[in-house]
Amino acid sequence: MTDNAHYDVLIVGAGHGGAQAAIALRQAKFAGSIAILGDEPELPYERPPLSKDYLSGDKPFERLLIRPPTFWEERQVAMLLGRRALRVDPDARTVATDDGATFGYGQLIWATGGAPRRLSCSGHDLAGVHAVRTRADVDRLVGELPGTTRVAVIGGGYIGLEAAAVLAKADKQVTVLEALPRVLARVAGEPLSRFYEAEHRAHGADVRLGVQVACIAETDGRACGVTLADGETVAADMVIVGIGIEPAVAPLLAAGAAGDGAGVDVDARCRTSLPDVFAIGDCARHANAFADGARLRLESVQNANDQATVAAKAIAGTPVDYHAVPWFWSNQYDLRLQTVGLSIGHDAVVVRGDIGMRSFSLVYLRAGRVIALDCVNATKDYVQGRALVVAGAAPDPARLADAGVPLKEMVA
């Protein structure tokens, strides 16, 4: 019986960060009791395939599991699944859940990620309107695909574009509706945005930029399209909303942790302002050395895993500061994008290679120094470019642009 039990480390959130925190604790020979409490019914699984090969049906769910079921048993990590943490009492050191249980903790790791941001307009909750955050979201969406011809994707960020790519390949008529003047506007330089815009169009998707959603149109209780601010309705049997997440931090903030709706604040060891309460992953706002110390949240597997390891080491008595190089990837059609560093605040972009050949890199510079690379079908640049980001190298832009000169020759 696990209800009302006490754990030396209680991890809330059974996603990437939560799983890695438990793994890293055991790797660090932490011998105390560990539980992972998560509101999804599944054992921790990889989220990135949800908008890629799980959505396309190319990867079964079993292959998404971060570790097989036996792993958690063997390492004595208790799984408290299908229950949601509602309240944290930092004085009593307890977490209360939606099924009436209360769990005590010695140390708490908050790894709850975020909930998909919802539209606020009428029709946002109609049948046929989908988010892509959990396995359940994608199973629901996939279940409706056989009766679906036209799909409207609201939001031209990575998740929206990846879903659009899968569905366009599956011969659905896809329309991408993006409020800003270019896709990926918040995360990438303009040449990359224009490249992906063109790729989606070449694959038959209708990409509409600078459009505002007024409401979801309805017929018989189901979504039948997206009505834009200018009155036009884009017909759709299914609407996918990919407009970002809201970090799931309300219980921690209510308990007095520093932060706000944009994330809970953590220090370099992933400690919140509450005693013995850590926060990691998508929900944790931290000062990032690769963004000139700016406080931000990163939504990436790298960040969730590396912060989990930092929190675990602090608990295991071998503390280190978080200083990991950010990296990320996105798969769309036959394009593999790999990103290293953070392009926030760049003041110049060098295109390396030939965009027309569909294998190139964008190198982002700030004050002449390399801060990030976006590499499309250019894994060598991605691998070698990492050293440039770490070193803050300041290569000659003309050499940087020459794809014939390997990046590793430009580190010094």
Ligand code: FAD
């Ligand atoms: P999550 O993995 O989201 O785990 C949080 C868990 O906590 C969830 O199960 C959530 O339901 C649960 N939870 C929330 N609140 C509570 C509560 N109160 N009580 C109990 N449980 C709770 N990153 C990349 O680097 N590359 C990619 O290609 C990429 N593709 C992505 C595609 C999709 C469709 C999505 C959704 C994300 C993608 N990401 C990608 C981002 C990456 O998956 C996240 O950054 C990562 O999962 C963050 O890990 P986390 O542990 O912070 O949160």
